[in-house]
Amino acid sequence: MGVVQGDQMVLNIGPQHPSTHGVLRLKVATDGEIVSDIVPVIGYLHRCFEKHCENSTYEQVIPFTDRCDYIASMNNNFGYVVAMEDLMEIKVPERVEYIRVIMAELNRIASHLLALGVYGLDVGAFTPFLYMFRDRERILDIFELTCGARLLYNYMWVGGVSHDLPVGFVETVYNFLDYFEPKVQEYNDILTYNKIFIERTADVGVLLPEVAISFGVSGPNLRGSGVKWDIRKEEPYSIYERFDFDVPIGQGLVGTTGDCWDRFHVRMLEMIESTKIIRQALKDIPTNGDVHQALPKKIRPPKGSIYRRTESPRGDLGYYIISDGSPQPYRLKMRSPAFTALSVLNEISRGWMLSDVIAVLGSLDIVLGEIDR
Amino acid sequence: MIKYLTTIWETVSTMLTGMGVTWRHMLAIRRDNVTLQYPEERWPRPERDIGFDHNKYNVIRSRLHVDIDDCIGCLKCERACPVDCIKIDTVKVPNRGEDIPNIRHKGITSFGTRKAMVVTRFDIDMTECCYCNLCVYPCPEECIYMTGGPNAEKHDIDYEFSEYDRNDLIYRFAKKVSGEDLENATTKPQGVEG
Amino acid sequence: MTDNQEQLIKEAVEKALQGDMDAVNNIEDRVTRSKAKAALVKAKREAAKTSAEPSSKEKSEESGSESKPAPQSPNQQFAGIIASRFPKTVDEELSSETHIQLQSEKWLDIAQYLRDDPACLFDSLQCITGVDLGEDVGLEVRYNLHSMTHRHVIEIRIACAGKNPKIPSVEAVWRIGDWFERETYDMFGIEFQGHRDLRRILLPDDWEGWPLRKDYEVQETYHGIVVPKVKEGWE
Numbered sequence: 120m121g122v123v124q125g126d127q128m129v130l131n132i133g134p135q136h137p138s139t140h141g142v143l144r145l146k147v148a149t150d151g152e153i154v155s156d157i158v159p160v161i162g163y164l165h166r167c168f169e170k171h172c173e174n175s176t177y178e179q180v181i182p183f184t185d186r187c188d189y190i191a192s193m194n195n196n197f198g199y200v201v202a203m204e205d206l207m208e209i210k211v212p213e214r215v216e217y218i219r220v221i222m223a224e225l226n227r228i229a230s231h232l233l234a235l236g237v238y239g240l241d242v243g244a245f246t247p248f249l250y251m252f253r254d255r256e257r258i259l260d261i262f263e264l265t266c267g268a269r270l271l272y273n274y275m276w277v278g279g280v281s282h283d284l285p286v287g288f289v290e291t292v293y294n295f296l297d298y299f300e301p302k303v304q305e306y307n308d309i310l311t312y313n314k315i316f317i318e319r320t321a322d323v324g325v326l327l328p329e330v331a332i333s334f335g336v337s338g339p340n341l342r343g344s345g346v347k348w349d350i351r352k353e354e355p356y357s358i359y360e361r362f363d364f365d366v367p368i369g370q371g372l373v374g375t376t377g378d379c380w381d382r383f384h385v386r387m388l389e390m391i392e393s394t395k396i397i398r399q400a401l402k403d404i405p406t407n408g409d410v411h412q413a414l415p416k417k418i419r420p421p422k423g424s425i426y427r428r429t430e431s432p433r434g435d436l437g438y439y440i441i442s443d444g445s446p447q448p449y450r451l452k453m454r455s456p457a458f459t460a461l462s463v464l465n466e467i468s469r470g471w472m473l474s475d476v477i478a479v480l481g482s483l484d485i486v487l488g489e490i491d492r
Numbered sequence: 493m494i495k496y497l498t499t500i501w502e503t504v505s506t507m508l509t510g511m512g513v514t515w516r517h518m519l520a521i522r523r524d525n526v527t528l529q530y531p532e533e534r535w536p537r538p539e540r541d542i543g544f545d546h547n548k549y550n551v552i553r554s555r556l557h558v559d560i561d562d563c564i565g566c567l568k569c570e571r572a573c574p575v576d577c578i579k580i581d582t583v584k585v586p587n588r589g590e591d592i593p594n595i596r597h598k599g600i601t602s603f604g605t606r607k608a609m610v611v612t613r614f615d616i617d618m619t620e621c622c623y624c625n626l627c628v629y630p631c632p633e634e635c636i637y638m639t640g641g642p643n644a645e646k647h648d649i650d651y652e653f654s655e656y657d658r659n660d661l662i663y664r665f666a667k668k669v670s671g672e673d674l675e676n677a678t679t680k681p682q683g684v685e686g
Numbered sequence: 687m688t689d690n691q692e693q694l695i696k697e698a699v700e701k702a703l704q705g706d707m708d709a710v711n712n713i714e715d716r717v718t719r720s721k722a723k724a725a726l727v728k729a730k731r732e733a734a735k736t737s738a739e740p741s742s743k744e745k746s747e748e749s750g751s752e753s754k755p756a757p758q759s760p761n762q763q764f765a766g767i768i769a770s771r772f773p774k775t776v777d778e779e780l781s782s783e784t785h786i787q788l789q790s791e792k793w794l795d796i797a798q799y800l801r802d803d804p805a806c807l808f809d810s811l812q813c814i815t816g817v818d819l820g821e822d823v824g825l826e827v828r829y830n831l832h833s834m835t836h837r838h839v840i841e842i843r844i845a846c847a848g849k850n851p852k853i854p855s856v857e858a859v860w861r862i863g864d865w866f867e868r869e870t871y872d873m874f875g876i877e878f879q880g881h882r883d884l885r886r887i888l889l890p891d892d893w894e895g896w897p898l899r900k901d902y903e904v905q906e907t908y909h910g911i912v913v914p915k916v917k918e919g920w921e
Contacts, residue, residue: 161887161888162886162887162888162889162890165888165889167897169873169898170897170898330861332809332810332834333809333810333860333861333862334861334862335810335811335812335860335861335862346834348834353837423784424784426812426813426830426841428812435812437812437813437830439813439815439828439830441817450815450817450818450898452813452815454812454813458865459862459865462861462862462864462865466861491888492888
């Protein structure tokens with residue numbers, strides 16, 4: 120097929136657009152079909168979270184970290200709390216560790232459900248979106264049972280968690296897991312192996328491993344390119360060493376390794392791994408223990424700095440905290456995984472058609488709240 | 493040629509599998525319907541057993557309420573709020589623990605603490621509130637809390653509190669008294685010992 | 687506090703120091719109970735202090751006699767390697783086991799070496815953080831480097847003081863440096879020399895000032911819109 124290159128124009132995929140996962144502006148240099156250059160323009164959701172944290176105490180930072188990546192806010196809290204506890208050398212009780220892992224993994228499933236459902240919507244499949252949201256609602260109901268909030272929890276505190284588990288929590292989560300695991304088979308039937316979906320996403324937007332590492336891409340995007348890298352296994356934090364789970368990587372089953380379909384498939388498989396972790400945690404959770412036992416009366420970390428990474432559903436979430444001994448952080452920098460994922464968009468979508476750009480952008484799973492902070 | 497035919501076969505078979513899933517959902521719609529016809533139906537708040545007896549403690553994030561008679565003016569909730577949506581002004585009382593009837597100030601809280609301050613201004617801006625619950629924990633008298641759940645009998649609405657005017661969403665809890673009455677009540681009378 | 691209360695608190699604290707918390711928990715009056723708990727905390731702190739002093743003296747005697755060299759952290763190892771390859775770039779007094787302090791002149795060559803040398807292989811730049819350390823010290827940029835093959839982690843700090851701080855850009859070495867450096871430029875005003883396209887990324891292109899510096903004053907209006915500091919009527 121000969122490609123006829125027409126005159127170049129700059130097309131603006133504006134900040135208000137249903138497929139850009141937030142307020143993202145893309146300046147696309149194209150001739151109408153083949154894209155030659157993409158320049159993302161971000162900053163429409165910039166709330167200067169880092170400056171705000173310098174004027175708040177360490178406890179008040181936690182609701183702000185929730186609002187950065189608003190879809191996986193338990194994992195944001197977790198990252199901050201793990202960094203603070205490393206800095207202050209606090210050891211939390213066992214029950215708190217298990218509760219945190221259960222909440223973080225449930226939120227990982229919820230975040231992946233949203234990512235996959237919205238990706239289906241981007242490429243034109245309307246049904247799986249509602250099916251995945253229906254299942255996500257059940258997870259949000261579990262969170263509402265525990266801490267009262269559905270999306271932005273303020274749940275994990277430095278040294279503990281805010282509320283203990285209600286009576287009957289374990290049965291509710293077991294019921295959810297028994298309901299959810301057959302659903303993944305349903306999603307595979309309806310979307311993953313659908314020929315139209317495969318034609319749309321296989322071999323599109325191939326991300327080579329060296330490019331990915333140089334661009335700092337991590338999480339399911341990196342694993343989709345075949346690199347077996349998961350912070351929960353490499354630099355384990357909390358009690359992840361006790362759990363037995365695999366790290367799925369993309370193998371190019373229906374196309375090249377590192378294409379959009381691989382990233383999609385990795386997220387689908389990760390949801391099953393998360394259910395395995397939750398089952399193991401529910402079996403071993405200690406039945407009594409005070410969750411507020413290790414909460415410090417006033418958070419005044421020693422002078423120093425720390426950089427700590429944790430695995431959020433989008434990749435390596437890092438917090439760089441510098442403290443000068445006062446109750447307010449001196450500098451708090453959040454290294455968000457979606458920031459690095461968006462920077463690789465230009466590299467992997469040059470030369471493809473305009474609708475492929477939307478498919479690639481959806482497969483990177485970005486959340487603008489995290490990019491702009 | 494073989495590839496052409498296998499592609500057609502794969503397309504048709506996966507489409508039919510997908511359609512089979514939606515067909516099964518349609519047939520089971522009476523049992524599996526998850527749509528809630530709001531506002532005729534409302535999702536019930538979860539029955540929650542948090543392991544200890546609570547009659548004021550509400551886990552759900554909803555509208556904030558302050559029992560102003562119990563507030564001692566310690567400003568802990570104001571300092572704890574991350575978005576500065578609580579504003580409190582206090583004036584010192586001449587005698588600690590004494591009731592002052594003309595500004596409707598009760599001297600002793602329901603826990604038995606004697607109040608040393610009159611709260612003249614307690615505004616919560618619900619448009620700024622981020623429902624993080626951080627103001628509820630430090631209160632020593634448990635007078636600021638989120639409505640609903642166990643204390644639902646005293647407050648009829650908890651999560652449907654939208655207003656037509658933005659200024660109606662600034663909740664003012666302090667008792668409205670005139671400036672003169674306040675001054676008369678809180679200045680120590682001259683020429684009296686103590 | 688009345689004499690009765692004081693007596694009660696003293697007795698309860700003594701019993702609690704010996705391990706019996708019931709005496710404190712059974713005090714009915716809330717105010718007295720909280721005072722007793724505060725006195726207990728104070729007493730425990732005093733006890734800890736007096737027992738810590740003789741034990742810390744013992745510890746320092748022990749470590750003096752053993753004189754075992756502490757294991758070198760990765761930062762110290764790589765500080766040695768960089769200092770031998772690139773003399774006069776590592777600032778010995780300020781580097782420690784938590785970070786390596788470098789001068790900014792040869793930074794691009796050092797970065798290239800760190801990425802390509804088989805013993806180092808730092809192929810992933812995790813985070814670039816800009817810091818404003820106050821008026822006297824100035825600005826600083828901190829790089830967290832990480833190796834995916836060897837799994838070691840180091841932190842490099844480069845100071846850039848003065849009115850127009852400048853640092854060589856490492857965008858050619860690690861591609862993510864592009865966006866991270868633009869963000870640091872946006873927030874602090876540090877110029878990265880050699881960067882292809884250094885412009886603001888999070889703020890609008892015509893914003894004035896560098897927000898994360900400690901002496902930042904927000905501008906009054908932006909294109910005629912007033913930039914509010916506090917909501918109207920809400921002081």
